[in-house]
Amino acid sequence: MNNDEPKNYVLARTLGYLKPYWGLLAVSALCSMVVGAMDGAFAYLVEPVLKKIFAGGDTGIFLLVPIGIIVLFILRGLCRFTYDTTIKLAGQKAIQDIRNDLYGSTIRKDMAFYNRQSTGELMSRMTNDIGMMQEGMANVVCGLFRDLISFASLLGVIFYRNWQLAILCFVVLPITIYPAQLIGKRIKNAARNSLSVMGGIGNILQETFSGIKVIKAFGLEETAISRFKAENLSFLQQYRKFIKYESLAMPVSEMIISLGIAAVVWLGGSQVMSGRMSPSELFSFIAAMIMLFNPVKKLQGSYNILQRSAGAAERVFQQMDAQRAVMDRPEARDPGRVTGRVEIANISFDYGGDTILENINLCVEPGSMVALVGPSGSGKSTLAALLMRFYDVRSGSILLDGLDIRDIGLDALNRQFALVDQETTLFNDTIANNIRYGKPDASDAEVTAAARAAYAHDFILELPEGYATNIGDRGLRLSGGQRQRICIARALLRDAPILILDEATSALDTESEKMVQKALDNLIRNRTTFVIAHRLSTILHADSIVVLEKGRVVEVGSHADLMEGSGIYCRLHSLQFSNP
16 A cells, blocks of 8 residues: 555555444444434423423323433433443454454565564564554544434434525534644544654664663663653653644534534524514524534544544555565465575575675585684675575576475475574463464473473473463563473474574583583484584584675685685684684
């Protein structure tokens, strides 16, 4: 979706989510017709009741009026309750579907999308933007049937009572449309801008809470607070515009409407004094007219809420419709489990700026271990990301068992890889479920076997609830070595033919590294393995070591071969193993 789409596209698409719940809408519409029609009925009955009571002296009707009022309002209350509950339930179900679609589409986006978006901004659209859409759907759709029907019934009454006064009254209503549209547009822009700033606030919250240890260690509390205050002030400045325009809408409308009321009172009073209209008819007309302006004001208020909701909906659908750069080709297929032979043929890549990798060529046989080393920024992690097709190469190709990875379906390609990353990504869930991320349908026995192979079983049993222990946010209840072994167990359970180890032991102490290395030895067995490592001690036995510098392959060979020369690898090795 883009800004060039028709303005009603957003509304039509949003309301389209209500289609599956037409049954609830039908019940709500029926009850809203009763509620709306009663406004017209009350206004219509004012004149004959007053005439019978005061002009005809009918005391029987006088006694029945209070009872009739109670009965009518009980019926109105029941209909309104049914109307409100059904329409709000339908709206909530629609919002649930929108939230599910947004989350699903966002999760399926490629890594290039996440490089362009901050975490806080994504979270803001999932929460604040959809919350504003929910408010719009609850208020606008909720009031649409009732207010329109009320307006139509009351309009019929005033035309029936006195069409001349009705025309005078009706002339005023269109005059309110232009300022309502102008103010509504300002409300929409202000709401969209304030939500954008709210995304920045969400990003600050995400960064500070996830990096609280660094903030505490460096005494940056005041700096973090000042940064948050500045962003919060920016939000207030944007939101003030929204408050101003929303607060301005109703007074402007009421001032215009007052002109119509004044004209009706003057002309109607003149007709009563001249005998062309009875006082009871004028009273009935004025009652209907005053009641008529109430749904008009509500509809204008709903329009303003609609504009605010539309600003949020634009952002939601913009994220939902963002195109993936990496997609399945029409002829993509599933080759089954590959043997693990990888050919990298003259690939180059950049993130839209400077070249990251250039003219990389490499051939890796099934079951072999390849180490990627080099200075920071040389392109090691980028090469691993290209293998898993997080991004598409700019030129060249990557082949698995002779098949271009772009010709393999993304789901099928994903099953060929297991990843153990330096960040040890774990989720706020049980240990068993964190391991089971490698294979969602794995049995308890398979989970336990993977944990044993990762040397994690013993420490898991020592935890309060064993495999059912919840490890907290990002697994912070576990040590670094324990978290890494859970990740290795997850990769073991996945049982993929190709393994990528990205700095898997870089953040561990010596004792933890030894335990993790034993687990890794089990993991790499009979798998094609790519190891990204700064600690050269972990890759001495690699079948091949590929040295990268500034995005190019500068050396390839075994440890012994590379140590015979005087290249980058030899220099890095000397720096790490030289005695102080």
